[in-house]
Amino acid sequence: MSVSKRIRFEVLRRDGYKCHYCHSREEKLTIDHVIPQALGGSDKPDNLVACCQACNIGKTSINPDEPLVAQVEKWAETFHYYLKAAQDGIKTDIEEENEYVRSIFDLWEQITDLGDGYRYPLPDTWAKTARYWHGIGVDVDIIEHAFRLSRERCELGKLRIGNAYNYAAGIVGNLMRDAMDSARAWTQDAIRQKGGGNAD
Numbered sequence: 001m002s003v004s005k006r007i008r009f010e011v012l013r014r015d016g017y018k019c020h021y022c023h024s025r026e027e028k029l030t031i032d033h034v035i036p037q038a039l040g041g042s043d044k045p046d047n048l049v050a051c052c053q054a055c056n057i058g059k060t061s062i063n064p065d066e067p068l069v070a071q072v073e074k075w076a077e078t079f080h081y082y083l084k085a086a087q088d089g090i091k092t093d094i095e096e097e098n099e100y101v102r103s104i105f106d107l108w109e110q111i112t113d114l115g116d117g118y119r120y121p122l123p124d125t126w127a128k129t130a131r132y133w134h135g136i137g138v139d140v141d142i143i144e145h146a147f148r149l150s151r152e153r154c155e156l157g158k159l160r161i162g163n164a165y166n167y168a169a170g171i172v173g174n175l176m177r178d179a180m181d182s183a184r185a186w187t188q189d190a191i192r193q194k195g196g197g198n199a200d
């Protein structure tokens with residue numbers, strides 16, 4: 001356990017050198033985490049109690065005081081509830097990203113459809129690029145526009161279909177750079193007008 005000597009001494013003194021659970025004054029008192037570390041319990045004194053060895057290994061005949069047990073159980077229950085909620089949040093983000101990437105793929109298939117089941121090839125890095133677009137919040141309409149320009153260029157014989165996706169990615173990059181420049185300028189104006197307040 002990563003409880004320092006100083007905190008150990010502080011806890012023992014606070015608890016009167018007695019086991020918090022059975023009140024024994026055994027010499028070799030240990031320090032017990034009320035909320036287990038595995039459940040996120042801290043190493044701070046408010047989560048630590050003096051504890052005899054028997055109580056620590058759970059072999060004592062005396063039950064730990066019930067309010068404390070109830071409190072720990074309540075904490076654990078609440079902790080697990082929020083842990084689940086936090087994971088659900090991550091899952092939702094992943095699902096949303098997958099959906100976005102999937103829509104980029106569908107768009108590509110749709111725009112570069114050559115009939116008889118053939119489409120322009122996608123480079124190995126296409127999904128990585130799509131996840132990047134998702135990360136910076138590129139509107140799918142902008143990507144659709146870039147895909148269309150890319151196909152047009154291929155049809156004019158000015159671009160090889162093997163380079164079509166990366167060419168489109170270049171267009172997206174340029175458009176987003178323009179969009180970010182505009183957004184930056186507008187944000188500055190908005191803040192200036194409000195005399196240094198927030199843009200919204």
Ligand SMILES: [Zn+2]
Binds near residue numbers: 023056
């Ligand atoms: Zn004890």
